[in-house]
Amino acid sequence: MSIKQMKSELLKELDKADESTIKSMYDVFKMVSQQKGSPSWVDLSAEQKKKIDLGIKQLKEGKGISAKKVTASLAKKYGIKA
16 A cells, blocks of 8 residues: 555545544554654553553453454454455
């Protein structure tokens, strides 16, 4: 996929996204754009660390969803091939 195609896809997804999704995408964009190398634990905000810790706790409690199910759900929601 060319850069032009990638840009077009990103803009399409932004146009369809709700406010909450846009805010989350922006947070990720800001975090990635500020990194000189790969992000590490110390670079994450307290809220990001808290959410990661919660996710790990939920996985240990058996509350996780398999990657296969998540991929299928996202493919259905966004109309992409998994």
